[in-house]
Amino acid sequence: MSVLVVVECDGGEVKKSSLEVASYGSQVAQMLGTTATAVAVGEATEANLAQLGEQGITKVLYDAEPRLKDFVNGAYTKLIAAAAQQEDAKVIVLANSNIGAAVGSRLSVRLQASLVTNVIELPKNEGGQFTVKRGAFSGKALADVVLSSDRKILAVKKNSIEALHEAGKTAQVESFSAQLTDADFADAPKQVIMQEQTGGVLLPEADKVVSGGRGMKGPENWNLIEDLAKALGAATACSKPVSDVDWRPHHEHVGQTGITVSPNLYIACGISGAIQHLAGVNSSKVIVVINKDPEAPFFKAADYGIVGDVFDVLPKLTQAVKELG
Amino acid sequence: MKFLVCISNVPDTTTKIAFTPDNKEFNKAGVQFVINPWDEYALTRAIELKEAQGGGTVTVLNVGEADTEPNIRKALAIGADDAIRVNAFPKDAFFVAQQIASIAKDGGYDVILMGKESIDYNGFQVHGMVGELLGIPTVAPAMKLDMSGNTATLEREIEGGKEIVEVNTPFVASCQQPMCEPRIPNMRGIMTARTKPLKVVEPVGDAPRTEVAVYALPPKKEGVKLIPAENAGELIKLLRNEAKVI
Numbered sequence: 332m333s334v335l336v337v338v339e340c341d342g343g344e345v346k347k348s349s350l351e352v353a354s355y356g357s358q359v360a361q362m363l364g365t366t367a368t369a370v371a372v373g374e375a376t377e378a379n380l381a382q383l384g385e386q387g388i389t390k391v392l393y394d395a396e397p398r399l400k401d402f403v404n405g406a407y408t409k410l411i412a413a414a415a416q417q418e419d420a421k422v423i424v425l426a427n428s429n430i431g432a433a434v435g436s437r438l439s440v441r442l443q444a445s446l447v448t449n450v451i452e453l454p455k456n457e458g459g460q461f462t463v464k465r466g467a468f469s470g471k472a473l474a475d476v477v478l479s480s481d482r483k484i485l486a487v488k489k490n491s492i493e494a495l496h497e498a499g500k501t502a503q504v505e506s507f508s509a510q511l512t513d514a515d516f517a518d519a520p521k522q523v524i525m526q527e528q529t530g531g532v533l534l535p536e537a538d539k540v541v542s543g544g545r546g547m548k549g550p551e552n553w554n555l556i557e558d559l560a561k562a563l564g565a566a567t568a569c570s571k572p573v574s575d576v577d578w579r580p581h582h583e584h585v586g587q588t589g590i591t592v593s594p595n596l597y598i599a600c601g602i603s604g605a606i607q608h609l610a611g612v613n614s615s616k617v618i619v620v621i622n623k624d625p626e627a628p629f630f631k632a633a634d635y636g637i638v639g640d641v642f643d644v645l646p647k648l649t650q651a652v653k654e655l656g
Numbered sequence: 657m658k659f660l661v662c663i664s665n666v667p668d669t670t671t672k673i674a675f676t677p678d679n680k681e682f683n684k685a686g687v688q689f690v691i692n693p694w695d696e697y698a699l700t701r702a703i704e705l706k707e708a709q710g711g712g713t714v715t716v717l718n719v720g721e722a723d724t725e726p727n728i729r730k731a732l733a734i735g736a737d738d739a740i741r742v743n744a745f746p747k748d749a750f751f752v753a754q755q756i757a758s759i760a761k762d763g764g765y766d767v768i769l770m771g772k773e774s775i776d777y778n779g780f781q782v783h784g785m786v787g788e789l790l791g792i793p794t795v796a797p798a799m800k801l802d803m804s805g806n807t808a809t810l811e812r813e814i815e816g817g818k819e820i821v822e823v824n825t826p827f828v829a830s831c832q833q834p835m836c837e838p839r840i841p842n843m844r845g846i847m848t849a850r851t852k853p854l855k856v857v858e859p860v861g862d863a864p865r866t867e868v869a870v871y872a873l874p875p876k877k878e879g880v881k882l883i884p885a886e887n888a889g890e891l892i893k894l895l896r897n898e899a900k901v902i
Contacts, residue, residue, distance in 0.1 A: 402814060404784075404794065427780075429814050433796050436784025439750065445865040446749070448780055462869060468682075469775050471673040475869040518793040520812070520819035533816040539902070563902060581799075581834050582813070587669055587775060588693050588833070596901040607669045610775075613874065617899045619891065620880070630880050635894060639885025651889035655896060 334360040334367045335420035336388060337411055339430055340375035347536055348426045350386055350494040355487050356424040357387025357495065358453055363422070368392065369502070370414040372407055372430070374400045377504050384500035392417075392507035398516050401523055402430050406515040408437040413509035415442060420482070427486040428535070435486045445478035448486040451614075469587045469610035488614075489536065490593045526582060532566040534583060539565035539596040540615075542585060543573060544608075546601020546622060546641055550578040555645040556600060562652040568592065570602045586611035601641045604629025621645070657712040657803070657825070659702040660763065662756055662770035662782070663731055664692040664746070665724035669775065675871045682776070682871070691727050694771020696838035697831040702769050703735040704836060705803050713737045715763070719746045719755045725854070733841035733849035744859040747867075749777070753785030754861030760790060766825040767808070772797035772832045783830040793823045796830035 336356035338349040345353075353369060360367035369391045371380055380391040392414050399406060411434060415423055423438065425431035432448050439446035447463050451473070454463040460477055463485060467474045534540065541560040543553065553567075560567045567583060574584035585592055587610040597615035601622060602608060609632050612618065620633040623640050630636045637644050667673070668688040676683050691699070699716065706712045716736040718724050721743065728739045742755040760768050773780040780796070787794030799818065800811035810829060812819045841849070883891045895902045 402819065408788075429797065429812075432780045433784055433794070436749070436781040437788040437794070439781070439865075440753070440785050440788035446781055447866060449778055460869075467776065467778055467871070468667075468673045469778060470874070472675075473872045473874055475872075477867045477869050478865070479867065480865045518795070518821060518823055520821050522820040523814075523817060524820070525817035535815045596895065596899075606672075610669075617895070617901050618877075619895070632877060633880040634877065634899065635891055636880040636882050637885050637888055637891060638882065639888070644885055644888045647888035648892060651892035652902070654889075655892060655902075 332363070332421050333365050333418045334363065334422045334424065335415050335418050336367055336369040337423065337425040337431060337434070338369045338371045338383065338391070339426060339428065340371055340373035340379070343374055343376045343379060345375070345379055345383065346426070347494070348428060348489045351489065351492045352424050352426050352487050353383050353386035353388050354495040355453065355492045359422055359424065360387070362453070362456060366390070368414070368418050368420075370411055370507070372399060372410065380504045381501045384502040385497050386495050387497065388502045391502045391504045393504060394507050394509060396511060398519060401520050403516050403519045404433055404437065405518050406511050407434045408441065409511060409515050410509040412438060412441050414507060423482070423484045425484070425486050427488045432486050435484050439484050442482050442484075443480060444482035444484045445480040446484045446486070447476050447478060450485045450487045451491040453492070454485070466614060470591060470613045471610055488593060490538070490595065526580070532560070532564060534566040534568055534592065535590060537566035537592070538594050539563050540568050540585070540592055540594045541565045541598045541600065542568035542570065542602060543579075543600045544570040544602030545572050547573070552642070553579070555642065559598070559645055559649045559652065562649050565596070570608050599629055600645060602629060603627045604632060657706070657709055657767065658763065658765045659706060659712065659714045660717055660760055660765040660768045661695070661699045661702045661714060661731070661736065662717045662768070663695040663699065663727065664771070664774040664776075665689050665718060665720050665727050666692045666774055666776045669693065673873065679870045679872065680868065689724070689727060691731060692771050692774045694773060694775070694832055696771070697833060697835045698769035698771055699731055699734060699736065700838045701801055701831060701836045702767070703839065705801070709803070715740060715765070717756060717759055718742070719744060719752045719859075721745055728854060729849050730841060732852045732854070733845040734839050735845060738852055739854040741854065741856050742859050743856050748864040749779045749781035750785060750866070751861065751864040753782045753789060755859055756782065756786045757789035758860050759857075760786065768826070768828045770830050772830040783828050787828040790826070790828070792826050792828060794828040794830070795821050795823060797832045798829045798835065799832060800835055801829055801831070
């Protein structure tokens with residue numbers, strides 16, 4: 332018996348969300364009195380995979396098949412299922428990402444496993460019941476869910492678990508083959524197009540987010556948002572009305588029907604805080620609201636607030652960040 | 657071409673969430689239910705593709721008890737041809753996926769569409785499970801869907817970008833914006849929806865694999881700390897020294 336962790340890599344690096352997933356998996360393994368093995372997908376280097384020892388992983392399986400560099404649902408599912416069989420994995424942990432959740436749902440059927448997505452805490456294994464907490468109702472509620480199958484799959488929400496860093500520990504990297512055939516790559520992408528990111532920070536992976544709403548008055552004023560984001564090393568985002576009128580692209584829209592984010596810091600500029608927007612951001616650790624309307628509902632969900640004009644306040648904040656050094 | 661569109665019946669997006677006294681179920685009292693907003697993209701796109709092909713059918717499917725029928729009728733009013741309701745509370749994603757897979761198999765559907773997730777349970781699971789149960793590809797979440805003969809070209813959102821994916825029918829796709837502009841029912845649609853067929857069937861398959869033990873509301877914020885606008889730089893110091901997030 333073991334715990335299997337699915338680690339997503341990109342451009343040789345292990346994604347930050349996967350470091351959290353690895354740390355989650357090794358803590359579950361400890362709880363169950365076993366070890367955690369990782370299976371890596373995407374483009375990885377052996378050195379970076381060995382470093383997963385710092386997150387408590389003892390062994391990493393890696394298939395260097397070049398077609399696995401991009402996400403292919405069929406091939407990834409087969410690879411991970413084969414690793415789960417070899418390692419006799421009772422618990423499989425993945426990121427609650429577009430890749431992790433897509434593979435997790437197929438795996439759960441193939442391996443006859445209970446699946447819980449959007450997991451936000453370590454599980455409890457008490458009185459013969461394996462229970463885990465997840466976010467539901469678009470962040471407006473939490474649910475404790477019991478997994479009844481012998482095998483369990485958990486998709487862990489980003490930034491819910493602190494990544495472990497035990498310096499000096501390394502994992503053993505083993506090459507692994509699931510004997511993939513051309514048929515497993517039938518749904519391989521024809522083309523992959525990456526977006527330009529502000530300051531190179533990816534919104535779903537960002538620790539800090541600076542977001543603008545209708546109060547920004549027009550796309551020509553977004554330099555104020557971008558300047559603060561750059562100074563902080565943050566990603567930029569926007570509210571639904573802003574992406575609806577094409578001031579900003581759809582992939583920046585945060586909210587109930589857009590992206591859900593859970594950064595350490597979310598700064599909302601000129602966003603009133605409709606309940607649908609709050610649903611996309613309310614699991615952020617610290618929320619800052621800047622709005623000239625003191626009655627804006629967002630202030631009720633905020634940790635820090637400034638009642639003032641964004642055009643006046645934003646440059647002051649950017650300046651203050653630069654002065655911090 | 658036969659389209660199967662799966663819709664979920666969910667609380668309106670402005671709903672204040674509350675639970676029954678034992679915290680085991682969502683409290684429906686006084687809550688307005690709507691078609692899951694993500695599913696509206698699937699429904700409208702299926703109707704558009706059917707119209708473009710000049711033939712075919714759009715069947716709408718819901719797993720739910722009788723109280724979901726007003727929203728099934730709404731989907732018929734928007735333009736679906738007929739509807740199937742699986743008469744059961746949607747206990748978990750696996751339970752729902754089994755119902756969809758069973759109906760999709762028996763009905764020989766070419767394209768199975770649904771929203772990327774429901775806004776109540778937020779599982780993002782059913783589409784992948786249906787694809788696996790039927791042994792066909794799933795593309796999730798899809799931002800664009802075009803058909804040419806039996807081949808579909810889709811844009812799939814990935815973290816930080818998109819993939820262009822081609823699949824042949826039959827396949828499953830879960831939909832999100834900007835796939836299309838969701839339609840709203842017109843008067844003629846509402847009139848014709850009344851007489852369109854709505855078949856009720858009983859559930860099949862194995863037991864659910866997960867169960868909600870208890871719901872809770874997230875912990876409340878302590879209250880906002882306001883910083884005067886003329887002293888805005890002070891906020892940055894607080895974020896570093898007090899909140900320790902920068």
